[in-house]
Amino acid sequence: MKPNSADAVVSLKMSAHCDSDELAEAMMQWSSFTRAINLWFHSAHTLSKGASFSGDHELLYHEIYTTAQDDVDAVLEKSVGLTQDEATACPMPVTRRALEVMEQYPSPSDASCLSIACSGLAMLKNYVAGLENLYKMLDDEGLLTLGLDDLIMDHANRYEGFVYKLQQRVKVEMRK
Numbered sequence: 001m002k003p004n005s006a007d008a009v010v011s012l013k014m015s016a017h018c019d020s021d022e023l024a025e026a027m028m029q030w031s032s033f034t035r036a037i038n039l040w041f042h043s044a045h046t047l048s049k050g051a052s053f054s055g056d057h058e059l060l061y062h063e064i065y066t067t068a069q070d071d072v073d074a075v076l077e078k079s080v081g082l083t084q085d086e087a088t089a090c091p092m093p094v095t096r097r098a099l100e101v102m103e104q105y106p107s108p109s110d111a112s113c114l115s116i117a118c119s120g121l122a123m124l125k126n127y128v129a130g131l132e133n134l135y136k137m138l139d140d141e142g143l144l145t146l147g148l149d150d151l152i153m154d155h156a157n158r159y160e161g162f163v164y165k166l167q168q169r170v171k172v173e174m175r176k
């Protein structure tokens, strides 16, 4: 699959029918994608470079990777709480799946500052789109608890904010 595609492997899309196993699967996809953002943007933070180094390193990527780190915690705890399936918080499959997500995008290593911003933007756009799919699926299936509703909304709001910041970051580079 092409990098930057909206059809990332982990897209948080679920089948029409959803039982408790599918809820567990959806929650694992969500936590894995969030972990991927955490890991990828941590490296973007470390590998920031060029004239935009200070802003990218200290503010933009630092904020995103530390936010995602806290968000993984919240999603994993919600997952165990709702499914009572501790396998959904096992670090091995979550990390493996996070790698699968990251492999859909260029590495921030040996990349220009603009390439890093573009790849990160694509990842976060797909994440927000995935949250919308997740929300609709859970709502359709009657699985959307008030707390889960709030958590998804909270993520969508914050990551839309990150998309805005990265869009502006890319614009600056492309339009002088």
Ligand SMILES: [Fe+2]
Pocket: 045
């Ligand atoms: Fe650092």
